[in-house]
Amino acid sequence: MELIYLIAIAAVLVFGIGVVVLNRRRSAAAPAPAPKAAAPRPVKPPPPAKDGTAAAAVRAEPEHVPEPLDLGGERPTFRSRMSKARSALTGTLLGIRSRTGITTETWDDLEEALLRADVGVRVTDELLDGLRTRVKAKEIIEPGALLDALQAEMVSRLDGADRELHLEPGPADEPNVWLFVGVNGVGKTTTIGKVSALQAQAGVSVLMAAGDTFRAAAAEQLTTWAERSGAEIVRGKEGGDPSSVIFDGIERAAAKGIQLVLADTAGRLHNKTNLMDELRKVRRVAEKGRGRVTEVLLVIDATTGQNGLTQAREFGAATNVGTEGSGVTGVVLTKLDGSAKGGIVFAIETELGLPVKLVGLGETINDLVPFDPTEFVDALVTLD
Amino acid sequence: MFDSLSSRLEGIVKRLRGKGRLTEDDVDEMLKEIRTALLEADVNVGVVRNVVGRIREQAIGARLSEVLDPGQQVIKIVNAELTAMLGGETLKIHYASRPPTVILMAGLQGSGKTTSSAKLARWFKGQGRQPLLVGADLQRPAAVEQLRTLGRQIDVPVFSQPGDPVETAKRGLEEARRLGRDVLIVDTAGRLAIDAELMEQVRQISSVIQPNYTFLVIDAMTGQDAVGVAEAFHNTLAIDGVILSKLDGDARGGAALSVKEVIGRPIAFASTGEKLTEFDQFHPDRMAGRILGMGDVLTLIEQAEQHFEKDQAEKAAERLMEGEFTLEDFLEQMQSLKKMGPLGNLMGMMPGMPKEMKDAQIGDDQLKPIEAIINSMTPLERRKPELINGSRRNRIATGSGTTVGDVNRLVKQFAEMQKMMKRFGGMAKQQRGKGKKGKGGGRAMPGLPGGFPGMPGGFPGMPGGPTQLGQGLPGAPGGFGPFN
Numbered sequence: 037m038e039l040i041y042l043i044a045i046a047a048v049l050v051f052g053i054g055v056v057v058l059n060r061r062r063s064a065a066a067p068a069p070a071p072k073a074a075a076p077r078p079v080k081p082p083p084p085a086k087d088g089t090a091a092a093a094v095r096a097e098p099e100h101v102p103e104p105l106d107l108g109g110e111r112p113t114f115r116s117r118m119s120k121a122r123s124a125l126t127g128t129l130l131g132i133r134s135r136t137g138i139t140t141e142t143w144d145d146l147e148e149a150l151l152r153a154d155v156g157v158r159v160t161d162e163l164l165d166g167l168r169t170r171v172k173a174k175e176i177i178e179p180g181a182l183l184d185a186l187q188a189e190m191v192s193r194l195d196g197a198d199r200e201l202h203l204e205p206g207p208a209d210e211p212n213v214w215l216f217v218g219v220n221g222v223g224k225t226t227t228i229g230k231v232s233a234l235q236a237q238a239g240v241s242v243l244m245a246a247g248d249t250f251r252a253a254a255a256e257q258l259t260t261w262a263e264r265s266g267a268e269i270v271r272g273k274e275g276g277d278p279s280s281v282i283f284d285g286i287e288r289a290a291a292k293g294i295q296l297v298l299a300d301t302a303g304r305l306h307n308k309t310n311l312m313d314e315l316r317k318v319r320r321v322a323e324k325g326r327g328r329v330t331e332v333l334l335v336i337d338a339t340t341g342q343n344g345l346t347q348a349r350e351f352g353a354a355t356n357v358g359t360e361g362s363g364v365t366g367v368v369l370t371k372l373d374g375s376a377k378g379g380i381v382f383a384i385e386t387e388l389g390l391p392v393k394l395v396g397l398g399e400t401i402n403d404l405v406p407f408d409p410t411e412f413v414d415a416l417v418t419l420d
Numbered sequence: 421m422f423d424s425l426s427s428r429l430e431g432i433v434k435r436l437r438g439k440g441r442l443t444e445d446d447v448d449e450m451l452k453e454i455r456t457a458l459l460e461a462d463v464n465v466g467v468v469r470n471v472v473g474r475i476r477e478q479a480i481g482a483r484l485s486e487v488l489d490p491g492q493q494v495i496k497i498v499n500a501e502l503t504a505m506l507g508g509e510t511l512k513i514h515y516a517s518r519p520p521t522v523i524l525m526a527g528l529q530g531s532g533k534t535t536s537s538a539k540l541a542r543w544f545k546g547q548g549r550q551p552l553l554v555g556a557d558l559q560r561p562a563a564v565e566q567l568r569t570l571g572r573q574i575d576v577p578v579f580s581q582p583g584d585p586v587e588t589a590k591r592g593l594e595e596a597r598r599l600g601r602d603v604l605i606v607d608t609a610g611r612l613a614i615d616a617e618l619m620e621q622v623r624q625i626s627s628v629i630q631p632n633y634t635f636l637v638i639d640a641m642t643g644q645d646a647v648g649v650a651e652a653f654h655n656t657l658a659i660d661g662v663i664l665s666k667l668d669g670d671a672r673g674g675a676a677l678s679v680k681e682v683i684g685r686p687i688a689f690a691s692t693g694e695k696l697t698e699f700d701q702f703h704p705d706r707m708a709g710r711i712l713g714m715g716d717v718l719t720l721i722e723q724a725e726q727h728f729e730k731d732q733a734e735k736a737a738e739r740l741m742e743g744e745f746t747l748e749d750f751l752e753q754m755q756s757l758k759k760m761g762p763l764g765n766l767m768g769m770m771p772g773m774p775k776e777m778k779d780a781q782i783g784d785d786q787l788k789p790i791e792a793i794i795n796s797m798t799p800l801e802r803r804k805p806e807l808i809n810g811s812r813r814n815r816i817a818t819g820s821g822t823t824v825g826d827v828n829r830l831v832k833q834f835a836e837m838q839k840m841m842k843r844f845g846g847m848a849k850q851q852r853g854k855g856k857k858g859k860g861g862g863r864a865m866p867g868l869p870g871g872f873p874g875m876p877g878g879f880p881g882m883p884g885g886p887t888q889l890g891q892g893l894p895g896a897p898g899g900f901g902p903f904n
Contacts, residue, residue: 156459221529222530253566260561341462342459346670375652
């Protein structure tokens with residue numbers, strides 16, 4: 037309570053004063069600007085527009101997106117799909133290998149390679165400090181051995197995590213619920229579509245709950261995926277309450293004996309208090325009915341920089357049902373087939389203990405694969 | 421999260437105190453901190469190397485050992501360098517002499533192209549133009565539908581047709597001519613920048629519609645890859661400017677700096693919120709402080725200007741310094757403050773707020789009991805809380821649904837705060853009397869980023885230690901020690 041008083045008071049004071057002082061200064065130099073009209077920020081999204089043309093537009097489009105049965109062929113390898121990401125580091129790694137010994141440049145190159153992969157300053161320092169000690173102790177002498185040691189160290193940092201997606205058996209009227217969360221534009225809806233197709237393929241009955249009631253046409257996008265993967269879908273009104281849409285979805289699944297509910301949520305920036313509160317409610321309500329939340333998957337875009345760590349922390353806190361720890365049970369790393377390297381997962385796994393469970397290596401359904409640390413690190417730092 | 425660069429440098433400087441002069445090693449140690457801060461803000465490694473090199477030259481040239489406060493001096497140099505790199509000029513739109521002015525939007529998947537297209541259309545509308553949006557993203561399911569919905573919200577027509585995106589863009593241009601729309605904004609499919617087929621498609625669209633401006637939409641949260649992406653698009657399309665999306669997140673946005681440096685094109689617009697109105701031309705002067713992790717005071721103050729009643733705030737501040745700030749003033753100010761958005765956001769924008777406060781999950785609902793208590797007081801009680809006796813206390817507690825203890829606590833804390841305000845108010849006045857004000861008046865506020873040295877105790881970041889009053893926000897209270 038004290039803290040709240042303090043914050044309220046401090047903030048009010050600082051603002052009041054800041055405004056006044058600045059106004060005074062400005063008016064000393066120039067006539068004071070007229071205060072602009074106050075427009076209170078709405079907490080709720082703007083009212084939805086009635087969509088009449090939806091159906092036509094949706095049907096018209098998908099062209100490059102796979103048809104229901106086209107799963108995209110074989111499971112892709114990290115190496116083949118991450119080739120664009122790899123090529124950026126190849127020069128640096130070649131430079132290291134071509135030198136006869138381990139020099140200052142070697143360390144600079146290594147550092148640069150790791151930083152370029154978005155591994156982040158802290159993890160990079162830790163990795164390199166460990167290696168430096170071993171080089172000093174003459175444990176490692178050759179540049180080749182140094183790279184191998186780095187690779188082993190990186191893999192061992194990702195070792196031992198539980199990367200299973202939990203689908204717990206139970207009574208037919210108690211569906212598993214997998215909740216997908218993340219910031220805007222990371223690929224939540226697409227990921228749900230693919231997960232749905234993969235689960236359906238594995239013989240699991242799926243229902244999608246279109247909890248993204250904010251972004252225009254998000255539900256249409258999800259519906260397209262539902263049709264393709266043969267899943268049921270529950271939609272609400274645009275601008276409606278996401279908790280109730282997801283609750284309805286779970287109840288419908290329970291009534292029909294559907295095993296798995298995939299719940300979409302609107303993308304939200306993790307520093308928006310009101311939106312994160314909304315997510316807290318979604319998480320709470322998801323367990324109010326007959327379902328059990330067995331996964332909360334945080335979707336992160338591989339291009340994300342150091343902010344990814346903050347995202348993981350904040351979404352973890354918001355989806356947590358107890359008082360401590362993270363509510364997020366796993367990370368889905370999308371768009372790893374671009375030129376980004378996704379190095380932020382090292383920090384997310386080691387500092388927050390959140391395992392990466394799935395990675396997106398391409399557009400087709402089969403391109404969403406389980407995360408494999410060895411393959412991932414190998415694709416990042418091994419030369420052909 | 422991260423310590424701000426400012427507090428880190430202060431740490432080094434503190435260790436150096438008493439040494440009398442700075443050696444080159446000391447400077448290097450500071451530069452290392454600067455480098456780390458830039459890397460943590462996602463500035464590209466190569467760009468960081470260049471910047472740090474330039475800062476080093478200036479720092480050594482500046483004879484830091486002779487100035488009173490070398491830490492502040494270094495920050496000033498860094499800030500000036502970053503601001504210069506981000507470019508002082510905002511992009512000025514020159515409209516085509518034969519309308520429409522054609523704008524092509526490009527960017528990665530999920531960067532926010534479609535939303536930015538609509539926001540840009542709204543911006544042009546605000547400039548008195550009549551835009552037409554074209555949905556040429558025929559790849560992502562429902563992308564066109566998203567654009568149509570947004571178009572309806574801002575009352576701007578949207579053209580699209582199924583089939584070939586190049587053909588769609590071309591028809592869109594004809595449509596704009598036919599309807600007499602003077603700005604055409606073409607939204608294209610997102611891509612991973614390296615997909616040759618899609619890159620070829622956007623190149624064809626570009627050659628068909630001959631855009632006057634090609635904007636690249638970049639997510640402010642992008643990491644090291646931003647540079648590669650920007651280069652790839654720039655090589656294919658010749659980018660005229662960058663639109664920075666999702667800048668309302670808490671990412672430091674180092675990508676902006678990197679992209680500007682590498683392709684040499686300005687950041688033209690920035691998206692600062694989910695609402696379609698939250699989008700404007702980019703202010704490079706504010707970005708430097710943000711990249712360095714020093715809050716975004718100017719944006720904060722601008723928002724405050726919109727939502728606070730100027731006269732009311734001024735009077736309240738005046739009373740504050742006299743120690744006559746009442747609960748009524750507080751209630752008024754708090755209500756204005758709440759219009760500015762969730763408290764958590766505002767806290768994040770305050771420079772130098774201590775970690776415990778930033779991390780405290782304060783929802784606006786948590787303020788309700790305070791408001792309720794004050795609302796249950798009579799106007800007289802709000803002005804003179806000392807009148808509140810046992811029976812009044814009971815009435816207030818019942819009326820606000822709180823306990824007598826809660827009411828007591830509020831009144832007591834308020835009284836303590838009032839005392840403190842009076843003290844600092846007096847100090848601030850003295851300082852103002854000395855006439856140190858000339859410096860911070862300009863828009864760029866040169867002293868600002870340096871204005872929040874790590875103040876020990878209380879609210880470290882609250883501006884207003886007596887020596888700094890000329891730079892930050894003078895007159896603000898210097899600390900709330902007894903409350904902590």
